[in-house]
Amino acid sequence: MPNHFIRFAETNLVMKKKVKGLCGIFLFVLFSIACEKTMPILIEENELLDGPIEGLSTEEQVQFLKGDEFFNDDIFTIEKGLGPIFNAVSCASCHAGDGKGHPFIRFTRFGQSDTISGNQFLNFGGPQLQNRAIPGYEPEQLPANAAFTNLLAPAVTGLGFLDAVSDADVIALADPNDADGDGISGRPHWNYIPNYVQLRPNSISQNGQYITRFGKKGAAYDLLHQTSGAYNQDMGITSLFEPIDTYSGLEFDPEVASQTVHDVVFYLKTLKAPLRRDEGAPDVMAGEQLFSQIKCASCHTPTLQTGFSSIDVLSYKEFYPFTDLLLHDMGSGLDDGYTEGKALSSEWKTPALWGLGLSKDAQGGNYFLLHDGRATSIEDAILFHGGEAEQSKINYTLLSDIQKGQLIKFLESL
Amino acid sequence: MKIFSYYEHKIILLSLIFFVGLNLQAQKLDSPILRTAKDTSREKMSMDAVYNRPFLKMGNSPLAVGGYLEANSLYTSENGISEGLSFEARLFTIFMSASITKRIKFLSELEFENGTKEIAIEFAAMDVSFHPMLNFRGGVMMNPIGAFNQNHDGPIWEFVERPTMANQLLPATWSNAGFGLYGKTNKGNWIIGYEAYLTNGFDNSIIDNEEGKTFLLATKDNPDRFASNNSGNPLLTGKIAIKNRNVGELGLSYMGGIYNNFEDGGLTLDNKRRLHVFALDFNTTINTMGTYIVGEYTFIMVDVPLTYTQQYGNKQQGFFIDLVQPIIRRKILDWEKASLNIAARLDYVDWNLGTFKETNTNIGDDLWAITPSIGFRPSSQTVFRLNYRYQWQKDILSNPPTRTAAWLFGFSTYF
Numbered sequence: 001m002p003n004h005f006i007r008f009a010e011t012n013l014v015m016k017k018k019v020k021g022l023c024g025i026f027l028f029v030l031f032s033i034a035c036e037k038t039m040p041i042l043i044e045e046n047e048l049l050d051g052p053i054e055g056l057s058t059e060e061q062v063q064f065l066k067g068d069e070f071f072n073d074d075i076f077t078i079e080k081g082l083g084p085i086f087n088a089v090s091c092a093s094c095h096a097g098d099g100k101g102h103p104f105i106r107f108t109r110f111g112q113s114d115t116i117s118g119n120q121f122l123n124f125g126g127p128q129l130q131n132r133a134i135p136g137y138e139p140e141q142l143p144a145n146a147a148f149t150n151l152l153a154p155a156v157t158g159l160g161f162l163d164a165v166s167d168a169d170v171i172a173l174a175d176p177n178d179a180d181g182d183g184i185s186g187r188p189h190w191n192y193i194p195n196y197v198q199l200r201p202n203s204i205s206q207n208g209q210y211i212t213r214f215g216k217k218g219a220a221y222d223l224l225h226q227t228s229g230a231y232n233q234d235m236g237i238t239s240l241f242e243p244i245d246t247y248s249g250l251e252f253d254p255e256v257a258s259q260t261v262h263d264v265v266f267y268l269k270t271l272k273a274p275l276r277r278d279e280g281a282p283d284v285m286a287g288e289q290l291f292s293q294i295k296c297a298s299c300h301t302p303t304l305q306t307g308f309s310s311i312d313v314l315s316y317k318e319f320y321p322f323t324d325l326l327l328h329d330m331g332s333g334l335d336d337g338y339t340e341g342k343a344l345s346s347e348w349k350t351p352a353l354w355g356l357g358l359s360k361d362a363q364g365g366n367y368f369l370l371h372d373g374r375a376t377s378i379e380d381a382i383l384f385h386g387g388e389a390e391q392s393k394i395n396y397t398l399l400s401d402i403q404k405g406q407l408i409k410f411l412e413s414l
Numbered sequence: 415m416k417i418f419s420y421y422e423h424k425i426i427l428l429s430l431i432f433f434v435g436l437n438l439q440a441q442k443l444d445s446p447i448l449r450t451a452k453d454t455s456r457e458k459m460s461m462d463a464v465y466n467r468p469f470l471k472m473g474n475s476p477l478a479v480g481g482y483l484e485a486n487s488l489y490t491s492e493n494g495i496s497e498g499l500s501f502e503a504r505l506f507t508i509f510m511s512a513s514i515t516k517r518i519k520f521l522s523e524l525e526f527e528n529g530t531k532e533i534a535i536e537f538a539a540m541d542v543s544f545h546p547m548l549n550f551r552g553g554v555m556m557n558p559i560g561a562f563n564q565n566h567d568g569p570i571w572e573f574v575e576r577p578t579m580a581n582q583l584l585p586a587t588w589s590n591a592g593f594g595l596y597g598k599t600n601k602g603n604w605i606i607g608y609e610a611y612l613t614n615g616f617d618n619s620i621i622d623n624e625e626g627k628t629f630l631l632a633t634k635d636n637p638d639r640f641a642s643n644n645s646g647n648p649l650l651t652g653k654i655a656i657k658n659r660n661v662g663e664l665g666l667s668y669m670g671g672i673y674n675n676f677e678d679g680g681l682t683l684d685n686k687r688r689l690h691v692f693a694l695d696f697n698t699t700i701n702t703m704g705t706y707i708v709g710e711y712t713f714i715m716v717d718v719p720l721t722y723t724q725q726y727g728n729k730q731q732g733f734f735i736d737l738v739q740p741i742i743r744r745k746i747l748d749w750e751k752a753s754l755n756i757a758a759r760l761d762y763v764d765w766n767l768g769t770f771k772e773t774n775t776n777i778g779d780d781l782w783a784i785t786p787s788i789g790f791r792p793s794s795q796t797v798f799r800l801n802y803r804y805q806w807q808k809d810i811l812s813n814p815p816t817r818t819a820a821w822l823f824g825f826s827t828y829f
Contacts, residue, residue, distance in 0.1 A: 038802060038804075038819055038821070039491035039494065039496065039819045040491060040492070040493055040494050040804075040817035040818070040819050041494050042493070042494030042495065043493050043494060075623075075624045075625070075626040077619075077622045077623060077624060078618075078622050079622075082622075086723075088723060088725070089626055089723060089725060090626060093626065093723075093725060096809055096810075096811055096813065097809075097813060102770075102773075102811050103770070103772040103773050104724055104770040104771070104772045104773065105723075105725075106772070131721075132721060132722060132723050133719075133721050133722070134622070134722070135618065135621070135622075135674065135684045135687070135719050135722065136683050136684040137721075138721065139721045361813055361814055362811070362813055363811065363813075364775060364778070364811035364812045364813055365812060365813070366773075366775070
């Protein structure tokens, strides 16, 4: 019984002088520290991946906060419609702190190996392997002879900027036939799109197909497409947009409100682009030079512009994502034999490199890079490059140790 | 813990007001109200906490009432972003006890948390004594897991916050409908006591909740838990405590059973899944200095389906330890037995023990906090507390911790 105060009253204790002195010091310290001083220091904006773009209107901030709540704190339970088969219980389970994912929550897609015959395993649970199930249910098993790949969540920062790049600009970056002969081609992902998406301004189509740009293979048209797919495939949550339940294959009532999905999309659009650190340091600047010199920048395009956007702060802005939003053949090492849409199994969309230096802080202190997290350091990731990036990788290996260090420092400053 | 509907709230409130009114009436007309102090004798153990509280007793009436009130203000900041200053009327608890006959007594405890947001019957049980070693208890009772759960009255403690282990890992205050036995015996300086109860228990929400982690507390949101047992199997809670008058008290407790609803209408829905909770509690006073030390450790094992997500851990642990040092004890102003204590608490909770299968790295989801405190007690029944809490909380991946600091000031008093 913690009746210390009463016990004390009875023991009639005479405090030792020393102890009283110590206690006095303790009290003094406690009181002399002002309130603000005792609060944790503010983390610098450029050390954090999450947070809104500066300059949003108050209405926009309200919607950002709503979306933030849904993305980060809306945890699905059985009652709210989770599963019955799923991969994770919330967006933030895989995109912690808006950053890249962790191998423990990586998922598998399977069943499609070329661009013509489509997914052959749709009746066997394809394309996504829901490897978790609510109690009482069995999760899916990977069919023995299915082509598959493992996918690790990418960071979701700055996506509004990438979304607002015009189709014309994406096409301008492409060099499908390697006309300039640098060994690097790169092509937009022309793909069919679901009927619920809204075309972006001045969108361009080719034989009924559009340029899709989200996801590791760039198979999703926009953030609504990606988000409704995530609710449906990753968590087993049906929506007006993606109403088919992954377990039964039947159409269900929406388990998430359309407004919620739109709020999440808005949140993703208005997440800030990661800010750089140590931009001006000599090593970093030297690294930036090398990045262009050895042709990394031929795919990881440093600068892009947005076109018109209904969100003011996204309209006609220059930004620095280090991606061209194009598909590149990355060689046999990164070819898992599985593909999506009209991409080849060896093709991957160039990932944005912004925020790369902060990825560890969202991945439990380690790097897990590339589409499946197989690379555990930046250098590792570079050495896995092949195909169109083969020459660039060789260029890297020919750099001196100092130069390699500079290049890595530059990448860490992103 | 919303166990009453809106209208039931109103009715309870009205009847309470009525009851208190009557009480005051009685006070005026009859004999003066007698205040029975807490029994601080060294015979008492943690298990006696429910009855060992200050009560107001009216004349010869077998009825005694009591309660406590707790109100705080707090100023918090998370990762350097201030959450501002807020005030909360956190707890208002009323207890009422009655000796029905010499060997039968009744006690109830009703708690209002954050205004009328949460109203809970924490305790409403009848005790029948056959022998000091053999007493029967039935009704709604606090499960004797650890010591804090049964011994949670605000005014006892030097800290505004309850120990994190006790109310974020264990679901303090955790009470359930059930019955069981308890008893106590002593010899020389030694006292030994036991408790063993069967009660309603947990449900599937402990691994299916909006916290996204194995969370025993989630069961408290189930409005039916006093009316029926979700799993159809009772929860066993047992405790053995031993106390030496010169050394201190040590308690060992266990709580466990099937938590999930594995069948319905004769149909099997799932495997039977169990949980096991072990707790160790102790308290002692170092006589030379008057330093009081109290602490508790708990280890939890939950059978989580292997095909479920690792986000819901199958092992958890946590502890807290309080050091309380009285420094002044004398008449201050008009208060005869006023005292000033300094104290410090260390909190630790890990909601998900173990390593990720994929990377063999540590699963985070843990919390550390340190809370120094200054407490002023005008009398033993009332405490004014100033706490400063600094907390580090890691997400499941062990990313850099969220740092939260808070200044808390408040009072807690029996009445």
